[in-house]
Amino acid sequence: MVSRRFASITSMGVLAVAASGALGGCGRDVPRSVADVYTVRGVVEKLPQTEGPDRDLYLHHAPIPSFRDERGMVVGMMSMTMPFPVATGVSLAGIAPGDAIEFTFTVNWKRPTGYQIIRIHKLPAGTVVDFTPH
Numbered sequence: 447m448v449s450r451r452f453a454s455i456t457s458m459g460v461l462a463v464a465a466s467g468a469l470g471g472c473g474r475d476v477p478r479s480v481a482d483v484y485t486v487r488g489v490v491e492k493l494p495q496t497e498g499p500d501r502d503l504y505l506h507h508a509p510i511p512s513f514r515d516e517r518g519m520v521v522g523m524m525s526m527t528m529p530f531p532v533a534t535g536v537s538l539a540g541i542a543p544g545d546a547i548e549f550t551f552t553v554n555w556k557r558p559t560g561y562q563i564i565r566i567h568k569l570p571a572g573t574v575v576d577f578t579p580h
C-alpha cells in the first residue's frame with residue numbers, strides 16, 4: 447500500500463458507513479466497508495517535513511494481522527517502516543522521532559490515495575512496542 451497515495455477523507459462520519467459493492471466477475475454483491483480502520487502501535491521514525499513534496503509521517507508499525515486488501519481479503523501487513531499521510535487537524539505536538547505511539551488510520555481503496563492517520567497519541571515513556579509477527 448505504500449505506493450498508493452490517498453486523497454483526504456474529510457469526515458470521520460464515513461467510517462461507520464458500510465456499503466454494498468459488486469466486485470467484478472463473480473456477479474454477486476460483497477458487503478464492503480467504505481473505509482477500513484486500524485489501530486496499531488509503532489515507533490516514530492521521521493516527522494513530516496515542512497518543505498518539499500514529502501509531508502508524510504514515517505512510522506515503524508507493528509504487524510497488522512487484520513489488514514484487508516482492496517477486495518476485503520484479510521491479508522495482514524507485516525511490520526515495516528512506511529509513510530503515513532496525516533489527516534488535517536490531527537496534532538503531532540509533543541511527538542518526536544523515537545517515541546512509541548498508538549495510532550489509528552483509515553484505508554479507503556476507492557480513493558486514489560486513500561489511507562491516512564486520523565488519531566495518534568504518545569505511549570508512556572519506556573513502552574516497548576511488540577514488532578514480532580503474530
Ligand SMILES: [Cu+2]
Binds near residue numbers: 507526528
Ligand atoms: Cu505497512
